[in-house]
Amino acid sequence: MTGIGRRAVLAGLAAATLPRPALAQGARGRVVVVGGGFGGATAARVLHRAGLAVTLVEPAETYLACPFSNEVIAGLRPLSAQAFGYEGVRASGVTLARTSAEAVDGATRQVRLADGTTLDYDRLILSPGIALRFDALSGYDAAAAGVMPHAWKAGAQTELLARQLAAMPEGGTVVLSVPGNPYRCPPGPYERASLIAWFLKTRKPRAKLIVLDAKDTFSKQKLFESAWKALYPGTLEYVPLASGGQVTAVDPGEMSVATDFETYKADVACIIPPQRAAPIAAQAGVADRSGWCPVDPVTFESRLMPRIHVVGDAAIAGAMPKSAFAANAQAKVCAEAVIDLLAERTPSAPKLINTCYSLVAPGYGISVAGVYHPDKGVLADIEGAGGTSPVDAPDSVRRQEAAYAEDWYRTITAAVFG
Amino acid sequence: MRTGLLLLLLATPAAAAPPGASSCSGCHGAPGGAVPSLSGHTAEDIASSLAAFRTGARPATVMNRIAKGFSEDESRAIAAWLAGGGQ
Numbered sequence: 211m212t213g214i215g216r217r218a219v220l221a222g223l224a225a226a227t228l229p230r231p232a233l234a235q236g237a238r239g240r241v242v243v244v245g246g247g248f249g250g251a252t253a254a255r256v257l258h259r260a261g262l263a264v265t266l267v268e269p270a271e272t273y274l275a276c277p278f279s280n281e282v283i284a285g286l287r288p289l290s291a292q293a294f295g296y297e298g299v300r301a302s303g304v305t306l307a308r309t310s311a312e313a314v315d316g317a318t319r320q321v322r323l324a325d326g327t328t329l330d331y332d333r334l335i336l337s338p339g340i341a342l343r344f345d346a347l348s349g350y351d352a353a354a355a356g357v358m359p360h361a362w363k364a365g366a367q368t369e370l371l372a373r374q375l376a377a378m379p380e381g382g383t384v385v386l387s388v389p390g391n392p393y394r395c396p397p398g399p400y401e402r403a404s405l406i407a408w409f410l411k412t413r414k415p416r417a418k419l420i421v422l423d424a425k426d427t428f429s430k431q432k433l434f435e436s437a438w439k440a441l442y443p444g445t446l447e448y449v450p451l452a453s454g455g456q457v458t459a460v461d462p463g464e465m466s467v468a469t470d471f472e473t474y475k476a477d478v479a480c481i482i483p484p485q486r487a488a489p490i491a492a493q494a495g496v497a498d499r500s501g502w503c504p505v506d507p508v509t510f511e512s513r514l515m516p517r518i519h520v521v522g523d524a525a526i527a528g529a530m531p532k533s534a535f536a537a538n539a540q541a542k543v544c545a546e547a548v549i550d551l552l553a554e555r556t557p558s559a560p561k562l563i564n565t566c567y568s569l570v571a572p573g574y575g576i577s578v579a580g581v582y583h584p585d586k587g588v589l590a591d592i593e594g595a596g597g598t599s600p601v602d603a604p605d606s607v608r609r610q611e612a613a614y615a616e617d618w619y620r621t622i623t624a625a626v627f628g
Numbered sequence: 629m630r631t632g633l634l635l636l637l638l639a640t641p642a643a644a645a646p647p648g649a650s651s652c653s654g655c656h657g658a659p660g661g662a663v664p665s666l667s668g669h670t671a672e673d674i675a676s677s678l679a680a681f682r683t684g685a686r687p688a689t690v691m692n693r694i695a696k697g698f699s700e701d702e703s704r705a706i707a708a709w710l711a712g713g714g715q
């Protein structure tokens with residue numbers, strides 16, 4: 211190859227890959243990531259790939275994924291399809307601390323772990339997910355969840371709800387309580403309502419599902435409501451806030467769910483309570499009074515505590531929903547920003563994408579998508595982009611979106627845990 | 629020395645992603661699934677697909693909605709990064 215030829219190749223390569231190798235310009239430092247879910251495991255892998263020393267702190271041996279767990283509840287797949295070990299993350303070279311983070315000291319930049327060790331950090335990334343609030347709904351505490359499952363963290367709760375539905379009497383009543391915003395997975399309760407209705411219609415056709423909602427509008431509403439009308443008339447009854455849908459108290463002994471207007475007797479009650487960021491966020495001083503974590507939309511650095519970044523469900527990410535897709539996308543952007551910051555470069559403004567699929571029946575998928583950018587200090591929707599599947603699409607499109615949903619799950623879990 | 633630099637560039641796992649690019653691998657993975665893989669496509673292919681999704685010339689379920697969030701230049705940068713092995 212001649213000198214000119216080499217230069218041409220170099221120029222071509224530089225143009226093709228954008229001339230900014232992630233690490234080449236000397237990012238150095240220790241990064242600790244807390245939480246090995248969709249956000250944290252992703253961030254740790256990106257940082258490690260760039261050559262940084264990173265420790266991922268996660269107590270669980272097996273991660274149980276929430277996406278598609280509504281299918282487990284409806285008896286459409288086993289819980290084992292939700293389980294992912296950390297062998298892949300470890301094999302990728304990430305150092306794992308199999309314990310939980312108990313305390314963060316933002317002044318000394320240290321994380322104290324439950325096993326007694328302490329980790330120093332130059333940058334800390336928190337992706338700890340949510341805590342269910344057991345102080346928000348009268349009668350709904352941790353013990354009540356053993357009778358009226360939330361099933362909003364995948365695992366024993368998911369199986370409990372699936373078992374209760376399978377064992378329910380023929381003409382029984384299921385009550386599903388949906389919280390106000392914000393909460394993990396905005397369309398999730400409506401996907402759950404759909405798949406429970408599908409289960410009832412196919413297995414216990416005389417049974418009913420009552421959905422009590424603390425709000426009047428929700429994600430993919432037109433699509434859900436038109437599907438419910440077509441598929442589940444007489445099975446699924448939706449009660450919005452305006453019709454008295456807000457649940458104010460539950461009584462697990464009586465199996466009753468109360469609004470200001472009515473008390474519903476349930477054979478099975480699924481109560482999705484209000485939520486906040488997992489406790490380590492408040493402990494670290496990065497959660498505000500809302501219980502969630504305000505962040506910079508370029509770097510995901512906390513607005514409250516320097517050098518601590520928050521991604522995923524725990525973060526206040528503007529227009530981005532609390533989804534696994536978003537947690538993964540945010541983690542990649544945040545990790546790149548951390549690499550830049552450690553190399554004393556200024557991170558450039560990102561764009562992020564979200565796509566969330568929901569199943570309203572087996573083989574019937576719908577989606578919502580969005581593209582986001584930092585605007586006036588928050589992550590805002592890019593106007594003209596995103597939106598939901600068309601309301602009047604043919605069955606073939608619904609089938610295709612159901613197939614895409616499955617494939618999304620396969621791809622993202624392989625990327626994060628494989 | 630130039631060869632050394634070339635090797636360094638080739639060995640670099642991934643250059644920093646242009647805006648939006650790192651989100652793509654949320655759905656697009658290994659070949660063989662329902663969602664098309666992006667590996668093995670040229671930058672021109674990817675950029676022209678994005679342009680066709682943006683105008684609606686190419687029918688889609690979701691890419692039409694996503695492509696509208698990116699300008700022509702941003703789409704080209706994403707296409708170049710993906711074709712260069714970014715993920």
Ligand SMILES: Cc1cc2nc3c(=O)[nH]c(=O)nc-3n(C[C@H](O)[C@H](O)[C@H](O)COP(=O)(O)OP(=O)(O)OC[C@H]3O[C@@H](n4cnc5c(N)ncnc54)[C@H](O)[C@@H]3O)c2cc1C
Pocket residue numbers: 244245246247248249250267268269270273275276277278279280309310311312337338339340361362363394395398488489490521522523524532533534535536537565566567568
């Ligand atoms: C029913 C349901 C359906 C859903 N469907 C979809 C879907 O179809 N598509 C989609 O994109 N999203 C979906 N989601 C949302 C998705 O599950 C969450 O948005 C996603 O899990 C958020 O990722 P995360 O990393 O923020 O938190 P998580 O995935 O919850 O991970 C947090 C991790 O942090 C760990 N952790 C917490 N505290 C500590 C500590 N102190 N020390 C160490 N580790 C700690 C936890 O053990 C956990 O492993 C769904 C959710 C539900 C409930």
